[in-house]
Amino acid sequence: MPPADLILTHARVLTMDPDHPRAEAVAVGGGRILAVGDAAQIATLAGPQTSLIDAGGRSLLPGFFESHVHVGLGGADLTHLHIGHLHGAKDVAAAFRDFAAANPDAPLLMAQEAHYDILDHPTTRHDLDAMIADRPIAMMSPDLHTVWANTAALQAAGLLHGAVMPHGHEVVMGADGLATGELREFEAFGPLIAFAGEGRINLGIATGEEPDPAPDPAQRAADTALLLRGMAHCAAEGITSLVNMDGNRYTLELLAQMRDNGQLPLRVKVPFHFKPHMALDALQRASDMAADFDDDWISSGFVKMFMDGVIDSGTAFLLRGDPDQPGPLFAPERFNQIATQIDRRGLQIAVHAIGDGAVRTVIDGYAAARDANGPRDSRHRIEHIELIEADDVARLGDLGITASLQPPHVPGAMDFPSEPTLSRIGAARWPDAYLCRSLAEAGAPVAFSSDWPVADVSVLRGIAAALTRQPYAGARDERLTLMQVLRAYTAGGAWAAHRDHVTGCLRPGLAADLVLLGGDIEAVAPAAIPDLGVALTICGGRIIHDAGMLGQTA
Known part of the structure; x- marks a missing residue:
């Protein structure tokens, strides 16, 4: 066996391999797991160019497998206003106004995590108009299935007078013949997302179709x-x-x-x-x-x-x-x-x-x-x-x-x-x-x-x-x-996900996908697990995240 590119040792390894559930060290080479075992055994695989990381008793697991995520929408979400911690029109309005001042050129000011009772009553475009009327603003529910928009946003997206929608998607209309501001499901608020410049990344969930015309x-x-x-x-x-x-x-x-x-x-x-x-x-x-x-x-x-x-x-x-x-x-x-x-x-x-x-x-x-x-x-x-x-x-x-x-x-x-x-x-x-x-x-x-x-x-x-x-x-x-x-x-x-032949457990031959936590996950109370943090994330043998928690190498 060739020398390892990387060895993580003195870890509490939880392999998720039922045949060998625990270990102390893992050797990585060529983007794959070379060996999993005790520290002394794995140390014999070190060569002159091997990087050694002392885990110091921290938990080492297979890299986490996120089974259901929307990574492009999440990337966009990171640029939006987040109001999940707020309640009431006064606080939401203040957050919107601060966000508007910080983003003078944004075509749409989108807030995320707006709980259904954030204003203590069903939200309408008039509620949002009272916060900001001269720029398009909107709030997305935490489940991503409902958007509430102000009048300017509805006008910009061509939705103020309603729109024909597929079954299950709805531009909610008021008694006055105009949209109330509530947009239910993805195709209803799709035009608003497109107006914001995020329409292409939203197509996969909204319509399942391809961008047309082809993006430049x-x-x-x-x-x-x-x-x-x-x-x-x-x-x-x-x-x-x-x-x-x-x-x-x-x-x-x-x-x-x-x-x-x-x-x-x-x-x-x-x-x-x-x-x-x-x-x-x-x-x-x-x-x-x-x-x-x-x-x-x-x-x-x-x-x-x-x-x-x-x-x-x-x-x-x-x-x-x-x-x-x-x-x-x-x-x-x-x-x-x-x-x-x-x-x-x-x-x-x-x-x-x-x-x-x-x-x-x-x-x-x-x-x-x-x-x-x-x-x-x-x-x-x-x-x-x-x-x-x-x-x-x-x-x-x-x-x-x-x-x-x-x-x-x-x-x-x-x-x-x-x-x-x-x-x-x-x-x-x-x-x-x-x-x-x-x-x-x-x-x-x-x-x-x-x-x-x-x-x-x-x-x-x-x-x-x-x-x-x-x-x-x-x-x-x-x-x-x-x-x-x-x-x-x-x-x-x-x-x-039918990817268990590639990753998911720490076993020789599988991909070198690992996560090193900031401590021993079995030694802390469940409520304290988030405080451990992630020390290292390794994918295909490459360190793709380093939180700087490790003070020394082996």
Whole structure:
């Protein structure tokens, strides 16, 4: 065996490899893991040019696998105003005015993390006009499914007098025949995002289509910068791989250019987004993306869909919802047909499903695909599963459906307030809400993520949220153990994304993707885990983040 390029030693190594779960040191060479073992054994692999890092008893894990993120949108989000910590019109207005003064040339002043009750009443354009009337301003809800805009913004985006929208997307209109300012779902506020200059990076989630006309070099450079900014932010949190849950061929082409130029810091998987307006033959685009992008750094191979919206805006599909609630975005019979065709192509499926009605529709579709095509290693996924009927819990395990869950989304666990979500669900349904342990015990593979920028991308904060969440009245404790949570953020995520042959655990031959924490994660209270911080992030053997915590080498 050749000498190692890098050795990390005197660490508390949690490999996520069930055959060798713990070690003291890891040797890296050629971008791969050469060996994992005790410090003395690994020391024999050092050569004159080997870099030695003394971990000083800190936890060393596989690089975190972010299973559901929107990295381009997150890169844009980092440039926006953040108001999640504010409440009331006075404080929000002051923040907007300060942001406006600091950004005199911004076409749109966008605020993020505007909770649905941030103004204590339903927000209208008039509320925002009272804050700033002479410039376009808007607020995005934390779940990214609703935007509230002032009159100037609605005029600039061509939405003041309404617009025809696909099913499930709505420019809410007032009695005066003008838009109220509330824009529900991605295509409704897409024109506003395009006006802000972020439309191309938003296409993957809004329409699933490609930029038209083709972006010029300056536009490609601007979009590349947003992706790189987002990935750098993820790297600082210990993330080495991510599933970008929106995208198109354009996104993959930008990533491939970064890879070819030596700029790509992380491993990225990108879907084809199948929208309700598309015909079945559009799935050939998904197959082509899967064939054209499939290496250790960039891959596709799956189709993303939305089955409903979100609970707080009333766009989630519930089995016992109001008679006038929105139905599923795909009729069950059509979804069965689509899922069967995707599965027949050998592609994976990932569907956003929040309400119990949406979740059941997706489960039924996956079962129909399996009945038609036979069982295979599909690893189809359901994203979020915020509410699920008790009878459907066991079906995930029986069908091998991955539960792609977000610990930071649980109301009251991290940044999301308990209200209005819990009241909208109703106390009688709290035992069916935000299940983790129940799904895992039923045999469903579990992968954890943040859905950034919906929630903070910090994995350490997500781990703490998963371990410290409290049960709702009448509901069981849905917490997993520390090791189960860590697996869901590493090996579980890699497996769920069909990337376990590349990364996800520390085993010789796999990619040298590692995260060194600022301390021993097993020795601190769960609430203190975020305080550990990330000391080093290593992807493909390259240090892509160094917090300067290490005082000495071995």
